[in-house]
Amino acid sequence: MSRLGVFVCHCGENIGRTVDCAAVAAAAARFPGVVHSVDYKYMCSDPGQSMIKKAIADLKLTGVVVAACSPRMHERTFRSAAAQAGLNPYLLEMANVREHCSWVHADRAAATAKAVELVRLMVEKTRRDRALRPVRVPVEPTAMVVGGGIAGIQAALDIAAGGKKVVLVESGPSIGGHMARLSETFPTLDCSQCILTPRMVEAASHPNIRLMTYAEVAAVEGFVGNFEVTVRRKARFVDPDKCTGCGDCWNRCPQKRIPSEFDAGLGARRAIYVPFPQAVPNKPVIDAERCTMLKQGKCGLCAKVCPRGAVDFKDRDRLEKVKVGAVVLATGFELWDHASYGEYGGGRLADVIDGFAFERLASASGPTGGAIKRPSDGAEPKTVVFIQCCGSRDEKKGLPYCSKICCMYTAKHAMLYRHKVHDGEATVFYMDIRATGKGYEEFVRRAIDNDGARYVRGRVSRVYRRQDGRLVVKGADTLAGRPVTVLADMVVLADAVRPRRGSERLAQLFGVGYDQHGFYSEAHPKLRPVETAAAGVFLAGACQAPKDIPDAVAQASAAAAKTLGLFSQPQLEREPVIARVNRNLCSHCRSCVHTCPYGAVKDFEVKDRAGSVLKVVAEVNEGLCQGCGTCVAVCRSHCIDLDGFTDEQIHAQIAALEAA
Amino acid sequence: MSQAGAPRITAFVCNWCTYAGADLAGTSRLQYAPEVRIVKLPCTGRISPLFILKAFEGGADAVLVSGCHPGDCHYTSGNYHARRRWGLLRKLLDLTGIDSRRLQFSWISAAEGQKFADLINDLTAKVREAGPFAGANPARKRLAPAPEEAQGPRRES
Amino acid sequence: MSPTPSLREDAARLLREGRVKLVIGYRAHAGGGQGPAVPEGACRAPLAGGGGRRPAFIEEAHRAGELVFDGACSQNLAAYLKKPEVRARMPLAIVASEAVGRSLVSLAAESQFAQGALLALAFRGERYEGVKEVEELAALAREAAPEPRRDPDIGRRLAELAAWPAQRRAEWWSARFSRCTRCYACRAACPGCYCQRCVTERNVPQWVSTAALGHGNYAWNMIRAFHQAGRCTLCGACASACPQGLPLMLLNTFLAAQAAEQFDVEAGLDPAAKPLIGTWDPEDDNSFFT
Structure with a gap:
């Protein structure tokens, strides 16, 4: 039998002015299950709370209804008071007679009658409340960061600095990401490698960080605090423990003409290689597709010259399971392929290059040693045309969104070009200039005013190669309202930024949402920008949306802060509003499995003692369930229920309205 | 309708948006008709069609279902699931005599206190105009079959 | 009554080869359209099909000759899959008119039987199409009903x-x-x-x-x-x-x-269909929300 106490608060005059609180208390005293009903001036005050606590103890109350303000205001207050008095806090409910009644109605009789009904609703619910315990999940205080670009490195360093272990997983042979490929960075023109490589070394040497390069996430099990991630460690064919990075092997490899991915195809690498000289770890891998020993069993020169015997042609991919409590996804971006733009040469003109290729030309450590030379013949281009929004803001053939970073790096490119080729002409075609960061507008102005970049507002309609090898760029100057033709030696396209290929697959593994372009979805676009719908999975960098370095780094630190916050307690405590399946009644139609926004409902095999499957039913994972109850409502036989909002409680509330 | 012709309106609202929107109507001291009774759920996704049938069975003159705007669901997609459910249920109920004057759907955010107050006033006025539902409510609880309803078997499409 | 020899042959073969333990189909019933004959131990037939057709539950190959199929076989045999005594005899084969076929596809989408647990002896109209897996049955259904049929x-x-x-x-x-x-x-x-x-x-x-x-x-x-x-x-x-x-x-x-x-949902055409109530689209009708 229920023994409920009802406590009606006047909230000074706030409730009492329109609602006859004494009458409400008197009416509530007659509700079934209510053994005690009083009203008081300020229930949330110390004496008010003491009154509740004393009644719980003296009258052995099994439930409490506080008729006062919104539960959003004081539910926590009253529930902790109940807990102090020894009552399970989830056996206390609030009837909202202030925000939903006294403040919105003027008629005292009507407001009082409504307040009585609101109390009645909560009495009916409370009678059917069950004692709930917060779901406690142990937390493994190790984080995984997926992606070893600047965002991933920053997140790993911050988490490590917070005293927690980090596993940094990178798919390539080295960390560093795209930032390692940049020559200089806007708006300060810092040398990218000079600011990045110390971070790379720090990440590699930090005692709390474990690097897993040349590795990919293969499978994910578990939930917040308790992920088990299977990492595929791709065969390197070089034992990193034996290798000293001396370079004898790659200097001797006869495969000399493999286009270097790092150098955007402008330079060459070997079949055994480190992607760039400052790579971390500075240990080579063998490209199994290009190595004649692995392909045809011939050569083996690298193994012969290796003084440490580190080369192992029998190496295979290995799977390794890692237990982590939180994950930061920092998988970054890649450039949209301008081959879809036939009018710009469709990727076939050697001297029409993308932004990364220009970065490598301008980089002191690049294939040309920092000299701007066009790819076709190595000549110094005297006229360069930069075309912005190549694939961006183009719903028809490209991508509808703004790639955000191109206005700035194009200004930088024009500037760098003019610094290196003093008599060169730089022309930039743009749609709009979006230079909204700190110091950005000034930077663009500098490119125009100090470095003489010629900015033409308008789209380029066509780029083609003339007989003499020069490129003809035909466009429109929409400010002057006339067509423009520029003869150029080289064209640089600011290709759109898109998520890395395969980002959707990774999102599916972690249960993270993504948009139609593959960018990861944050839990809330304004207030939860680094969290995802999957608890314990955070976002950093351009995998969420196009971002420049400062934004990516800031978000990485935010993701690290979220991770450290999660790790600050040994256990995670969650509201016990959890869906439960009645296995006996489940017919396994799987509607709930399809419905759950969190992938928390899974098939469960009911087995007999011998281990043979008797039937398959749905089961809710407590760690993943967020308590929305959507699965409950799609279950035709109502064999799922939601703690805290059970069918029985809601039925009783609706029935109470009828009786009233 | 209960005494003095006051319509009964049962509202099923989500905790995160519409309940908070109703709170805001309160803190803003917006006045609205007192006939609405709110049943709070975590999400509109939790609302089973049976809740609505039960409310009508108990004599509600109108039922309101309200939650977060599309895209704003606290649980990312509970409201989308709910919307699809109502897209079919409301048509079925309309076919059988519970039309849209009696069954109202709305998205009200935590910031839309004014919208909540306006909606309750509009709905109340609409229901008053439509008159008591009792006689015409096909879901209404009756204790015995009306004599004219007791008919023998008859086949029809 | 068309004797449908290949139906009987297929049913007998499936039973003989042990590919199925049970064939559910229709047989003639001399008594005409009165009460259904209830097979020993089986549940009561939920519905007597008109025209003297009765459900047949055949476990031995030599009894396959009892099977008939024609336009009078209107009962939806898929309903028998609900019965534990029928489920216990999986894998089974079921004589599937177009209506039964669509029910089976729909049940497959709702994981009501395991893959390979059910074969259909499929008909299109009164033409026998042979032994079909659920996927093939769905293809047949899509072919038979390219446009939704409504009375x-x-x-x-x-x-x-x-x-x-x-x-x-x-x-x-x-x-x-x-x-x-x-x-x-x-x-x-x-x-x-x-x-x-x-x-x-x-x-x-x-x-x-x-x-x-x-x-x-x-x-x-x-x-x-x-x-x-x-x-x-x-x-x-x-x-x-x-x-x-x-x-x-x-x-x-x-x-x-x-x-x-x-x-844009038509039931019973896709065994991999996700449930209509249980999925959503951001473009679903929003016009009835204020």
Whole structure:
């Protein structure tokens, strides 16, 4: 039998002015299950709370209804008071007679009658409340960061600095990401490698960080605090423990003409290689597709010259399971392929290059040693045309969104070009200039005013190669309202930024949402920008949306802060509003499995003692369930229920309205 | 309708948006008709069609279902699931005599206190105009079959 | 009656080769259209098909000669898959008219039998198509019904109802639902009504009153129809089973048309279909929300 106490608060005059609180208390005293009903001036005050606590103890109350303000205001207050008095806090409910009644109605009789009904609703619910315990999940205080670009490195360093272990997983042979490929960075023109490589070394040497390069996430099990991630460690064919990075092997490899991915195809690498000289770890891998020993069993020169015997042609991919409590996804971006733009040469003109290729030309450590030379013949281009929004803001053939970073790096490119080729002409075609960061507008102005970049507002309609090898760029100057033709030696396209290929697959593994372009979805676009719908999975960098370095780094630190916050307690405590399946009644139609926004409902095999499957039913994972109850409502036989909002409680509330 | 012709309106609202929107109507001291009774759920996704049938069975003159705007669901997609459910249920109920004057759907955010107050006033006025539902409510609880309803078997499409 | 020799041959072969333990089909019944012959130990047939056809449950190859199939075989045999004694005899084969075939595809989408646990002896019209896996059955169904089929009489009746004021619709339906005796023959006949415990049987809380009175009857008929939304293949078994002749096909057809119109969903054509209620699209109709 229920023994409920009802406590009606006047909230000074706030409730009492329109609602006859004494009458409400008197009416509530007659509700079934209510053994005690009083009203008081300020229930949330110390004496008010003491009154509740004393009644719980003296009258052995099994439930409490506080008729006062919104539960959003004081539910926590009253529930902790109940807990102090020894009552399970989830056996206390609030009837909202202030925000939903006294403040919105003027008629005292009507407001009082409504307040009585609101109390009645909560009495009916409370009678059917069950004692709930917060779901406690142990937390493994190790984080995984997926992606070893600047965002991933920053997140790993911050988490490590917070005293927690980090596993940094990178798919390539080295960390560093795209930032390692940049020559200089806007708006300060810092040398990218000079600011990045110390971070790379720090990440590699930090005692709390474990690097897993040349590795990919293969499978994910578990939930917040308790992920088990299977990492595929791709065969390197070089034992990193034996290798000293001396370079004898790659200097001797006869495969000399493999286009270097790092150098955007402008330079060459070997079949055994480190992607760039400052790579971390500075240990080579063998490209199994290009190595004649692995392909045809011939050569083996690298193994012969290796003084440490580190080369192992029998190496295979290995799977390794890692237990982590939180994950930061920092998988970054890649450039949209301008081959879809036939009018710009469709990727076939050697001297029409993308932004990364220009970065490598301008980089002191690049294939040309920092000299701007066009790819076709190595000549110094005297006229360069930069075309912005190549694939961006183009719903028809490209991508509808703004790639955000191109206005700035194009200004930088024009500037760098003019610094290196003093008599060169730089022309930039743009749609709009979006230079909204700190110091950005000034930077663009500098490119125009100090470095003489010629900015033409308008789209380029066509780029083609003339007989003499020069490129003809035909466009429109929409400010002057006339067509423009520029003869150029080289064209640089600011290709759109898109998520890395395969980002959707990774999102599916972690249960993270993504948009139609593959960018990861944050839990809330304004207030939860680094969290995802999957608890314990955070976002950093351009995998969420196009971002420049400062934004990516800031978000990485935010993701690290979220991770450290999660790790600050040994256990995670969650509201016990959890869906439960009645296995006996489940017919396994799987509607709930399809419905759950969190992938928390899974098939469960009911087995007999011998281990043979008797039937398959749905089961809710407590760690993943967020308590929305959507699965409950799609279950035709109502064999799922939601703690805290059970069918029985809601039925009783609706029935109470009828009786009233 | 209960005494003095006051319509009964049962509202099923989500905790995160519409309940908070109703709170805001309160803190803003917006006045609205007192006939609405709110049943709070975590999400509109939790609302089973049976809740609505039960409310009508108990004599509600109108039922309101309200939650977060599309895209704003606290649980990312509970409201989308709910919307699809109502897209079919409301048509079925309309076919059988519970039309849209009696069954109202709305998205009200935590910031839309004014919208909540306006909606309750509009709905109340609409229901008053439509008159008591009792006689015409096909879901209404009756204790015995009306004599004219007791008919023998008859086949029809 | 067409003897359909290859049906019998296939059924016998499947049983003989041990590929199935049971063949569910139709056989002739001399008694004509009276009460159904109930096989020993089997459940009561939910519905007697007209024209003297009875369900046949054949476990031995030599009895396959009893099988018949023709236009009179109207009972939806897929409903037998709900029965534990039938499920215990999987893998099984089932004689599948187009209606049965669509029910089977729909059940496959709802994981009601394991892959390989069920073969269909499929018919298109009265033409025998051979032994089909569920995937092939779905392909057959899509081929047979490229456009949704709706009974034009029902369409006219629905249009007529739609033109009435709500109160008249309520009265019209109340008069019909008042005849419901809550025998649940509709539920028993429907292959899709397979819940281990129907929500109407739930008593804590009791959402649907079990008394055969107006409110319980309304709630039951609404929730039965709604639970079929996007799932009902319009086989008509429920309506034929109803001893009170309630116009259940009006409700079913109405919701099937809504599912098609609003969500482009046609039940029983795709064994990998996700549930209509249980999925969503950001572009779903939002016009009825204020």
